[in-house]
Amino acid sequence: MKLTRRGTLSGMAATAAVLAAPMRVRAATGEINVMLFAQPYTQGLRNIAADFEKETGIRANVDVVGQDVFESRINLTFTGGTGEVDVVHVPAIQAQKWREASWIRPVDDYLDALTSRSDLLKGPMDSYLVAGQQWGVPFAAGVGMMAYRKDLLDRVGSGAPDTWADMLAVAKQIHSDDVAAVALRAAPGQGFNMFIFPMFMRAYGGKFFADYVGGDLTPAVNSPENLEALKIYIDLLNNYGPQGVGTFNFPEITASMQNGQVAMTIEGSGVVSLIIDPATSKYADQMGIAVPPGGPAGRSPAIAVHGMGIPASSRNPDGAARFISWATSTETVRKIALNEPFIDFVNGSLARDKDLVTKYGNIQPDLLNVRVAALEQTIGHYRPLLPNWDEIGAAIGENVNGALNGLYSPEDALEAAQDEMEMLASF
Amino acid sequence: MDDKSFAYRAKKASGIAMMLAFLAFAVLPILWVLILSLRPATALFEPIWESPTNLTFDNFRGIADSGFPRALLNSFLTAGIATILSMIVGVPAAFALAKSRLRGKFVASWVLLLLRMAPPVGFVIPLFLIYINAGLIDTYPGLIMAYMTLTLPLVVWSMWTTFAQIPNELIESALMDGASLAKALVLVVIPAARPGVVAAAILGFLIAWNDFFFALIITRGSTVTAPVSIMNFISSDSVDWGSIAVAAICVTLPIIPVMVIANRYIVQSLSGAVKG
Amino acid sequence: MTTKAAGRASAESTRAYRNMLLPALIAVTAFGIVPLMGMFALSLTDYNLIKGSSGHFGLDNFFRLWQDRRFVNSVYVLAALSLLGVAFQVVLGTAVAVGLQKIVPKWKFARSLFLAPYAVPHIAVALVWLSIFTPTLSPINAFFDLFGITVPTMLTSQNGAIAAIVIADTWATYPFVMLLILAALNGISDDLDEASALDGASRIQSFFYITLPLLFPALLMVTLFRFIDTLKHFPLIFVMTKGGPGRSTQATNFYGYVQTFQNSNVSYGAAIAVFLFVFAAIVSFYVARLNVRLTNG
The missing domain is CATH 3.40.190.10 (Periplasmic binding protein-like II)
Incomplete structure (x- = not known):
């Protein structure tokens, strides 16, 4: 075993020695x-x-x-x-x-x-x-899919909402004390709320970077499009979500859908398959599925x-x-x-x-079939494919979650996210 | 007595009510875990009073087939051996700290305590690099050594206070009879300090048994401990609450009898420690 | 015995004592001090797991700490969690201990029940309380629903989330306080209480004026020990809140984890750990001194 004192006592040298060691x-x-x-x-x-x-x-x-x-x-x-x-x-x-x-x-x-x-x-x-x-x-x-209670939506004469705005309109009609209209991932994290929120962003034409495909990685999360997206996300969850939705992650969503506490959700296909499975879900026979909602700028299911x-x-x-x-x-x-x-x-x-x-x-x-239909509408860089996306995604996700839970306004949250992205980019 | 009657009883009753409330706080979460462990997945989210008979042992059966029993055994082995080694090394050290007039005694005690201060998050990276170099990742010796950084300071510190109460005359008379200092420690002092020895061993064992972070970083498949293994019931699609509850019970149950037996010793030994 | 012989004997015993102390110090150095030095060394570099290091050395990480809003925030969170947590644990632990001694001395079995939470590993504590604070699963929410009362959700607001962690932490660690205080109470003679009762003091007065001051050294000790432990808050945050909502429960140790493991910023994570360590070292210095004073009389 080589010992790690080589010249300096630096941690770097230690690491280098460690890497070289047999x-x-x-x-x-x-x-x-x-x-x-x-x-x-x-x-x-x-x-x-x-x-x-x-x-x-x-x-x-x-x-x-x-x-x-x-x-x-x-x-x-x-x-x-x-x-x-x-x-x-x-x-x-x-x-x-x-x-x-x-x-x-x-x-x-x-x-x-x-x-x-x-x-x-x-x-x-x-x-x-x-x-x-x-x-x-x-x-x-895993691809984003919607699962919804057909019986509740039928009652107000609605099928699966096609856009986020439609979803909001339906939510207003069906929301009740017993069954909340909608639940979505809210827990902060690159793989948690940031698995869901980009679907809102892209539906309204929002982006993470000025021109990701063209290679211009100037942060652009504080755009009006993203603000609109964030506001509707917050509106949906805070006004038509179940109690405590501000920390919900996929397990809570699975449970609340399976137990009929929530009428609509958009989740990864793996989770959706649990929600609609009679072996695990009490309301399986009432469940419908659809591709996730879109918006003025199109539809981009999570992937x-x-x-x-x-x-x-x-x-x-x-x-x-x-x-x-x-x-x-x-x-x-x-x-x-x-x-x-x-x-x-x-x-x-x-x-x-x-x-x-x-x-x-x-x-x-x-x-x-619905899964394939959703899959066909996905884009590869739904979440930007960058080496430091973990860090960037987490930073945005934490600010989005903070805004959702009323710690700061949507505007401030996006500005803060923008600042942090700039800091990370310069680093 | 008359003047005691009403006011006294009211006070007594409110005191008992307070103690009952505290007891409820202590015990109800445990009761809740027991319920959780017996509920089938389909009934997890309905209140127990709606379907009180819908109970199952499936969660227990499921966990018997998982890697959890092995992890439980690993926890026992590593925490146990780390505690024994810490006692072997730590008890004489505590004795020396308590009874000698060595210079630098205070510094030595502080260094021991410092180790207890180190936030594992910073500590674990260099430890990991050393372990990689020495091939100690995912080995029992590696985990045991890491646990000794937790148990040794605790053992030394609690034994120190225990030994401080042993009267010097006891040691001196043993030395007079021609015993060496080591012999005096083993034959006279340790038996006299038995409650303290038991208490230190148990507190040391508990702190290693409790560890999550070290095991998270330096174990892999073969030496994984119970606290880390519990986290494996959280998959990326669902949380297996039933199994988690069973695992929580399995990881607590072995400790409870130990605690009950040790309760007496711990109080006995600590009562000296804090009297001063 | 001549003075010369006594001198030889004491020289011998000094050597014997030193030999007893040595193995522990060697073990501590090997397992503890070396990694600790590594932590300090790492904090002076700019090593990142992904980008590697430029070979630059300095205090940059420490200067960065003060400009990092997230770090400053983490210190506030830590202060809230530690101070509230320790306060609750010490008060509850003392109350239970005193109650067991004075109000219900016959509850022998309850003594063990009160200790039970101490046997639950922290990761399990975190999972248990997470289930209790998850509204869809919680028995508390279900119970109050029977009466049409909606229990507020703890984990979605900053204060609620901090309260939730403090409650879970209190549940898990008040038995430690209780044990120590019970021990201290054993050492306090009942005669004092009786004497003060004769003087016409009420039981409550006698507790505050007689018992409490005698408990003071024990209380101080247990408070400091608990405080040091709360600086290392991890499993509860890791499992119950993941630092949320937003970042409102990212205490310093957890933030160090985020920087080290999520952002691969190992050197910055080490700097955060060094900060915590130095702070804890200052506190521990006083604990050590106190202990020397208490044990050497």
Whole structure:
């Protein structure tokens, strides 16, 4: 073991030495470690991981942890570079950051060998395409979908609202003390309220940056469009939301929809499938689904792509690639979709698979179709794909949440978010 | 007595009412967790009085099949071994602090206390880098050493106050009989300070058992502890309240009998400590 | 015994004492002081997990602290959480201890019940109280709904969220205070109470004028210990509020976590930790001195 005093006592030197130091070597090479966070797919994958060993002789230790636990561990794990992880859960939103930090390696060399490459949808696949290289292989794409109580909306003669303004109008009519009209994610966070709020922004023509696609990354969240979007988001939740909605996250939304305390929500497709499932929801037979509302500037359903990548430090990248190939193969994903409540698959042919159509058709005849319809309207950079988006998204999300809970006005919240984005950009 | 009758009883009653209110505050959340642990997922969100018989052991069965029992065992092992090692190293140190006239005694005690001050958030990064270098990530020795940073100061500090009350004559007479200082400590002083020893061990164990942050950062699949494992019941689609409640019970239950038995010792030993 | 022999004996015992102290100091240095030095070193760099470091050294992180509104905010939040939390814990813990001793001395079993929350790990405490403060799940909300009363939501306002954390923290840690105060009460003779009763003092008067002053050293100790622990607030915030609503419960330690783990700003996170550490060190200096004085008589 090399000790870490090299010249100066700086933490940097210590880190450098640590990075260079010889690492623990795993005994068997016929073994890979897989680190994922809990989702229906990952849990399903863990349950059938023994099949992989049977097929290939490589033992896969699949560790599925809570998302909070994963996020607290992952950066340091990468930094340590011990090669203890061979396959890692890569949310597409993190791919840029992890690439910039050289934590993950490109998987281009392995793409041709992917069992089901041609079946993987292009959109989710391309969300891992950065600087001409592929940094991960997707296994799930959660897309924003609306779930609503048909019985309550029927009563006021309304179908699924098509725009946020329509939704507000319907909310006014159906809101009552017993059943609140609408609940949306409000908890601050890049993956929480900032999964939902951009749907409002984009419907009103708001943007994060002056011209993201063109490469002009001047912050632009304090625009009148975004203010309008924020005001309607606040109006909906504060006046027609259930008690305590100001901290709601997906679990509270799932619970309140399943128990008939709320009439409408827009959630990720994974959550929506739980809300409308008779096995978990008391009001499943009253539930309708639709694509999320839009606005004057169009419609941009939320999207969150999840995939797997290979850490730069992996000692067994070939084994890792074989695992990814097996895990994303249409056959494996099909098995998981049958075992678990999992509709977020990105293997195109599965949407037409007879058994799956039957299984999910029993829950809701048009579930898979609505999901595809929503998916087709998404844009890849729904949340900007930037290395420091974590930080930026969190900063905006915290200000949006503060405005929602009346800590400051919507105007001030957006100005504060703008200031912080400028600070982060200059940093 | 007459003058005691009404006013006295009213005061007594209000005192008892206050104590009952406090007791409710202490116990009702625990009762709530018990209910939560027995409710099926479909009935979680309806009040217990609407369907009092809708109970199930599924949550308990589910958790038996998860990684949680292993995590519970890990917690026991690491907290237990860290406590034992801290006692072995810490008790003599506390004895020296309490009874010697060493120079720099005050500084030594302060250094020990400083460790207890360090916010884990800053502390854990350098610790992680060292651990990576030494191959200690996700190993029992690594976690045990980290826990010793929590337990050792606590053991030294509480034993110090205990030993301070042991009369010097007791030690001197043992030394007169020809025993070495170490022998006097083991054969005479420690038995005399037994309540304090038990109390220190239990408080040390609890603080390691309680840890969330160290385990969050330096464990992976094989040495994960119960407090971190609980968080794994929160997936990105739902929160498994039933399992969380069961896990909370599992992680508390082993401690309760220990606490009850230790209660006596802790009060006994601390009562000396704070008398001065 | 001659003075010479006594001198030799004391030299011997000094060596023996030193040998007893040494292993603990070595262990503390290895496990504690080295990482602690690392923390200080890191706080002087500009190391970022993603961007690496430019090799620059200095106090920049500390100057940045004072201009960082989020940091200043975190100190206010911390002050509110710590002061309120410690106040409630000490008052409740003392009240229960005194009550057990003077009002209901026969409640032997209740003593254990009062201790029970202390056995619950903090992460479980946080989850339990999160469920109680989630309106859709909460038994409290359901109960008051029976009477048509809507219980306000705690976690959506700054004051409410702080109150929620303080309540959970109080629940989990008042038994610690109670234990210490019970111990101290054991050491206070009942004769004093009886004497003051003869003087015609009411029980309440005798508590405030006789018992409380005698409890003072114990109260001071327990207050300082609890205060130091509340500086490290983490699991409750991490689970119950995630720092929200807005940023209104991002206490300093949690903000350090955000900078380190979410923003990868390791050196700045270390600077925040150093700030907390120095503050705690000053407090601990007084605890140490107090302890030396109390134990050496």
